[in-house]
Amino acid sequence: MTIDRNAPIGVFDSGVGGLTVAREIMRNLPNEKIVYFGDTARVPYGSKSRNTVLRYSRQIVRFLKTQNVKAIVIACNTASALALDTIEQELDLPIIGVVKPGASMAVKATRNNRIGVIATQSTIMSNLYPTLIQERHPEITVFGKACPLFVPLVEEGWTRDPVTEEIAGRYLKELMDKDIDTLILGCTHYPLLRHLLQGVVGEHVTLVNPAYETAQALKRLLRELDLENIENSELQLPEHQFYASDAVEKFRDYAAGILPCEVRSTELVAIENY
Amino acid sequence: MTIDRNAPIGVFDSGVGGLTVAREIMRNLPNEKIVYFGDTARVPYGSKSRNTVLRYSRQIVRFLKTQNVKAIVIACNTASALALDTIEQELDLPIIGVVKPGASMAVKATRNNRIGVIATQSTIMSNLYPTLIQERHPEITVFGKACPLFVPLVEEGWTRDPVTEEIAGRYLKELMDKDIDTLILGCTHYPLLRHLLQGVVGEHVTLVNPAYETAQALKRLLRELDLENIENSELQLPEHQFYASDAVEKFRDYAAGILPCEVRSTELVAIENY
Numbered sequence: 038m039t040i041d042r043n044a045p046i047g048v049f050d051s052g053v054g055g056l057t058v059a060r061e062i063m064r065n066l067p068n069e070k071i072v073y074f075g076d077t078a079r080v081p082y083g084s085k086s087r088n089t090v091l092r093y094s095r096q097i098v099r100f101l102k103t104q105n106v107k108a109i110v111i112a113c114n115t116a117s118a119l120a121l122d123t124i125e126q127e128l129d130l131p132i133i134g135v136v137k138p139g140a141s142m143a144v145k146a147t148r149n150n151r152i153g154v155i156a157t158q159s160t161i162m163s164n165l166y167p168t169l170i171q172e173r174h175p176e177i178t179v180f181g182k183a184c185p186l187f188v189p190l191v192e193e194g195w196t197r198d199p200v201t202e203e204i205a206g207r208y209l210k211e212l213m214d215k216d217i218d219t220l221i222l223g224c225t226h227y228p229l230l231r232h233l234l235q236g237v238v239g240e241h242v243t244l245v246n247p248a249y250e251t252a253q254a255l256k257r258l259l260r261e262l263d264l265e266n267i268e269n270s271e272l273q274l275p276e277h278q279f280y281a282s283d284a285v286e287k288f289r290d291y292a293a294g295i296l297p298c299e300v301r302s303t304e305l306v307a308i309e310n311y
Numbered sequence: 312m313t314i315d316r317n318a319p320i321g322v323f324d325s326g327v328g329g330l331t332v333a334r335e336i337m338r339n340l341p342n343e344k345i346v347y348f349g350d351t352a353r354v355p356y357g358s359k360s361r362n363t364v365l366r367y368s369r370q371i372v373r374f375l376k377t378q379n380v381k382a383i384v385i386a387c388n389t390a391s392a393l394a395l396d397t398i399e400q401e402l403d404l405p406i407i408g409v410v411k412p413g414a415s416m417a418v419k420a421t422r423n424n425r426i427g428v429i430a431t432q433s434t435i436m437s438n439l440y441p442t443l444i445q446e447r448h449p450e451i452t453v454f455g456k457a458c459p460l461f462v463p464l465v466e467e468g469w470t471r472d473p474v475t476e477e478i479a480g481r482y483l484k485e486l487m488d489k490d491i492d493t494l495i496l497g498c499t500h501y502p503l504l505r506h507l508l509q510g511v512v513g514e515h516v517t518l519v520n521p522a523y524e525t526a527q528a529l530k531r532l533l534r535e536l537d538l539e540n541i542e543n544s545e546l547q548l549p550e551h552q553f554y555a556s557d558a559v560e561k562f563r564d565y566a567a568g569i570l571p572c573e574v575r576s577t578e579l580v581a582i583e584n585y
Contacts, residue, residue: 078363079353084466089352089557189463192358200477207474283363309583 040107040130043268045070045278046255047101047109049094052080053288054188054225055112056295058135061252062110063277063297066259068266070275072104073292076308078282081188082115083157083224090159094120098128099311104278107264110255111135114156114223114247118163131258136160138254139221139247140169146243147219150177153212153242156223158183166223180215184208184224191226197233205230205237213238221245274298282308314381314404317542319344319552320529321375321383323368326354327562328462328499329386330569332409335526336384337551337571340533342540344549346378347566350582352556355462356389357431357498364433368394372402373585378552381538384529385409388430388497388521392437405532410434412528413495413521414443420517421493424451427486427516430497432457440497454489458482458498465500471507479504479511487512495519548572556582 046066048059052075059073074097076082082090094116101109109132111117111124117134125132143152143166154166160183167179186204195201212220220242222228228246235244259265266275279300281288289303320340322333326349333347348371350356356364368390375383383406385391385398391408399406417426417440428440434457441453460478469475486494494516496502502520509518533539540549553574555562563577 078359080358085352086558185467186460186463189460193459200474200481203474203477284360 040262040264041105042107042264043266044105044107045072045275047072047074047104047106048112049074049076049097049101049109049116050113050225051076051082051115053077053291053295056292057225057228058110058112058248058251060296061248062255065252066256068275069259070266071277072101072106073277073279074100074306075279075281075288077284077288078308081157082113083159083188084185085159087119087159087163090116090119091123094124096308096311098124100280100306100308102130106130108132108255108259110251112225112251114139114160114225118160118165131262131264133251133254133258135225135247135251136165136223137169138250139223139245140166142247142250143219143221143245144170144174144177146245147177149216149218150174151215151217152177152179152219152221153215153217154179154181154221154223155184155187155208155212155227156181157188158185160223166221180212180217182208182212187230188224188226191229196229201230202233202237205234209234209237217242219243219245221247223247276302279303280306282306314536314538315379316381316538317540318379318381319346319549321346321348321378321380322386323348323350323371323375323383323390324387324499325350325356325389327351327565327569330566331499331502332384332386332522332525334570335522336529339526340530342549343533344540345551346375346380347551347553348374348580349553349555349562351558351562352582355431356387357433357462358459359433361393361433361437364390364393365397368398370582370585372398374554374580374582376404380404382406382529382533384525386499386525388413388499389433392434392439405536405538407525407528407532409499409521409525410439410497411443412524413497413519414440416521416524417493417495417519418444418448418451420519421451423490423492425489425491426451426453426493426495427489427491428453428455428495428497429458429461429482429486429501430455431462432459434497440495454486454491456482456486461504462498462500465503470503475504476507476511479508483508483511491516493517493519495521497521550576553577554580556580
């Protein structure tokens with residue numbers, strides 16, 4: 038199969054969180070056109086089982102293929118942790134998740150070889166962050182902690198609130214007691230708490246946002262496979278497309294607040310049919 | 312169509328919250344067999360659109376009909392508010408929700424004609440509690456407030472926590488400023504916060520849990536239609552059945568902690584196929 042290098046990149050998430058990853062891709066690969074899908078009808082994934090998250094991810098991949106994407110980015114930590122390994126074996130397109138880039142970045146950042154990961158219940162239970170890190174760096178110890186209240190707190194808009202600070206202090210205490218010097222923000226909503234979390238853990242702890250490194254990994258992958266877009270230019274920016282499985286107006290408003298581009302085309306997709 | 316009076320009652324919810332309603336039915340109608348469905352693969356409904364909640368509810372009703380239920384209880388405030396009116400027109404079985412019983416109970420409880428409702432975003436936006444109350448009692452004023460953090464706080468188990476108290480104080484302040492004397496717990500998770508909420512609003516405010524009145528409404532409905540079970544007796548208790556769309560083990564553990572009966576039969580249902 039020949040892949041069209043000027044085709045768009047498919048990016049998906051359980052909802053709006055993955056827009057922070059899409060934003061990094063837009064900044065770092067400005068010529069690439071993105072087709073984003075947010076599964077707002079079934080959000081969140083973070084407390085759901087591997088089977089269910091895999092079934093949902095397969096449906097979304099099938100949908101993205103109808104959009105003729107040249108590569109796919111799973112911009113959701115839970116889906117990356119639970120579904121990527123299976124889907125990459127089934128798929129005839131390049132696909133990456135956010136977990137491996139996040140793990141690499143944390144390995145580079147740590148100086149005392151003690152890394153913390155905060156994420157959803159399902160991502161923590163998958164144990165993928167520790168597994169990936171320790172496979173190559175057995176000298177590093179990884180401590181995980183599920184923080185199920187962070188996503189609803191971000192969605193409530195309480196990103197700089199004393200209540201959120203109190204909850205963060207409670208969640209992070211056991212990681213701080215382990216003397217970590219690096220903390221992976223293992224859920225796409227958490228970078229929106231970056232400022233508050235930095236205050237809680239102190240300046241000596243490096244916060245790792247996998248979105249940055251995911252955009253870099255995508256750039257390297259496209260270059261390697263000779264799949265970089267050569268059609269668009271800085272003079273003619275690509276028209277990104279957005280799809281969601283529920284409440285597209287709410288999705289559009291949220292996206293417009295996060296992304297550096299105009300959010301024009303937003304359509305509803307009956308994802309159960311894929 | 313003749314309905315079999317010894318058939319089970321279908322009860323459904325977006326997840327485990329509706330088990331508090333199933334519990335009331337078990338207590339008040341001990342001869343009735345329940346078939347419970349929890350949509351754990353797509354939970355929560357509280358932030359989703361009417362179209363999506365209606366589509367999900369229709370699939371669940373189709374599934375419950377394959378179980379030959381004689382009546383259906385929508386044990387979820389959001390689905391009751393967004394889907395009941397449409398589904399009851401389409402269905403050839405008796406069906407009730409939790410909103411109307413909750414509204415009736417609040418009307419009986421208020422003395423100063425000022426009622427507060429706390430619920431999910433979608434239930435509050437539907438405006439159904441105020442509409443139902445004011446249709447018959449225009450002299451009553453109803454004040455609604457969405458409390459999106461309560462469900463995750465209950466699921467985190469922080470039902471008697473100072474953080475939850477602080478959040479409840481913030482959510483409820485605007486209702487207390489309106490001098491309400493009655494507060495409807497318009498989401499099936501909220502009764503698990505009953506103790507804490509009573510402390511926040513004070514003893515002079517009556518908390519209304521629609522689950523009690525829903526079981527009574529079901530009892531009256533079955534009697535009216537001559538559909539009460541005459542097969543089971545106190546000597547031979549009915550074997551309830553439980554279905555969920557994801558993570559049945561987790562569901563079973565949770566159900567066993569809430570219900571006064573043994574939770575034996577729990578099965579996974581691919582609800583998208585209905």
